[in-house]
Amino acid sequence: MFKDESGRLANVPSVDTLRKALKERNCVMGDACNNEKTMTKRLMDQIGEMVRGRLAEARLSQSEDETRKYILKEFAKTGMPPSGKAITDAMRLPTLESADKIVEKLHRADILTKEGDEIISAYPFSARATRHKVIFNDGHEVYALCATDALGIHFMLHKNITVQCICPECENEIKIEVKDGTVTSCVPEGVVEFVSSREDCGCTAKTFCPFMNFFCSEEHLEKWREENPTYGKGEKYQLYEVLEHGKYIFGDFLK
Amino acid sequence: MKIDCYISHGCGSEEALKENITRALKAEKIHVEVGIHRISDEKAEELKLNGSPSVFIDGKELQPQGTAGFS
Numbered sequence: 583m584f585k586d587e588s589g590r591l592a593n594v595p596s597v598d599t600l601r602k603a604l605k606e607r608n609c610v611m612g613d614a615c616n617n618e619k620t621m622t623k624r625l626m627d628q629i630g631e632m633v634r635g636r637l638a639e640a641r642l643s644q645s646e647d648e649t650r651k652y653i654l655k656e657f658a659k660t661g662m663p664p665s666g667k668a669i670t671d672a673m674r675l676p677t678l679e680s681a682d683k684i685v686e687k688l689h690r691a692d693i694l695t696k697e698g699d700e701i702i703s704a705y706p707f708s709a710r711a712t713r714h715k716v717i718f719n720d721g722h723e724v725y726a727l728c729a730t731d732a733l734g735i736h737f738m739l740h741k742n743i744t745v746q747c748i749c750p751e752c753e754n755e756i757k758i759e760v761k762d763g764t765v766t767s768c769v770p771e772g773v774v775e776f777v778s779s780r781e782d783c784g785c786t787a788k789t790f791c792p793f794m795n796f797f798c799s800e801e802h803l804e805k806w807r808e809e810n811p812t813y814g815k816g817e818k819y820q821l822y823e824v825l826e827h828g829k830y831i832f833g834d835f836l837k
Numbered sequence: 838m839k840i841d842c843y844i845s846h847g848c849g850s851e852e853a854l855k856e857n858i859t860r861a862l863k864a865e866k867i868h869v870e871v872g873i874h875r876i877s878d879e880k881a882e883e884l885k886l887n888g889s890p891s892v893f894i895d896g897k898e899l900q901p902q903g904t905a906g907f908s
Contacts, residue, residue, distance in 0.1 A: 583888070584899070584900050585900060593850045593853065593890075594850050594853045594854040594857055594890060595854075595857060595892055595899055595900065596857065597857050597860045597861045597864065599899070599900070600857055600858060600861035600892075600899070601861045601864055601865055603894050603899050604838075604861060604862070604865050604867065604869075604894065605865065607838060607894050607895055607897070608838070608865075608867065624862070624866070624867065624868035625868060626868075627866070627868075800872070817868055817870070818870050820855075820871055820873065822855055822859070823859065823871075826859065
């Protein structure tokens with residue numbers, strides 16, 4: 583049993599008790615007892631804020647934002663982005679150039695990525711095969727840019743999904759079922775996500791996403807980190823934390 | 838920094854514990870590795886744990902569980 587701040591007993595330590603212990607420990611670790619200086623923001627929080635921040639900073643007009651949502655909905659339906667003509671028709675834009683102009687603005691804001699004239703991804707979707715396949719109840723499949731994005735799709739679309747990933751260490755399949763906001767099944771048990779803290783500049787899809795993967799177990803992750811020292815620096819997340827981040831980043835992405 | 842939680846197989850506190858840890862980390866805006874270890878009574882005895890859950894921050898037990906048995 584644990585005692586909370588007012589002396590009451592509980593089966594688990596209270597949030598306040600944990601916060602106090604974390605603060606004390608953080609002060610021991612820091613040069614000075616200055617929490618603002620010694621505490622570090624979580625990597626996934628930084629990435630989440632980056633993705634959401636870019637959307638806010640882009641200051642999209644209503645038409646541009648509706649186009650962004652249309653592209654995401656088409657990705658969700660077919661696994662592929664719509665063509666310029668489809669965007670022009672669906673959004674009732676005057677010309678194909680108008681659609682291209684909006685897509686270019688979304689690209690510059692890192693809301694989607696392009697290669698040449700082709701859209702290749704729009705967070706959280708990828709038009710190209712990745713390690714993270716998302717399967718819907720009706721059987722159709724899409725690819726997510728990373729592990730967090732795969733779970734985030736559930737919250738963005740409010741649809742139950744099965745995520746099939748490949749562990750980078752053993753190349754075996756990981757299967758995670760998400761229903762009504764919770765993980766209902768995970769095979770194998772003990773799956774963790776690793777986010778490599780790379781320092782490259784550029785769009786999130788290219789700098790972070792390829793290095794945000796699920797691993798079968800902490801053992802597989804540690805082995806992979808030893809074998810891949812270039813990417814081995816980073817943070818490990820439990821599945822419930824990944825779910826929370828997916829919800830935070832993509833929960834209102836289509837609202 | 839690392840948090841290790843040792844929980845007996847029959848203990849139903851895991852979800853509540855994870856939720857409180859998540860909320861505390863979020864409130865403090867820090868990232869730490871969280872290890873959730875489901876262990877047997879034998880393992881608990883080996884580790885000299887007296888309660889479930891037992892929570893350690895960087896190896897230091899939070900409110901050492903001296904009285905209750907590992908259940």
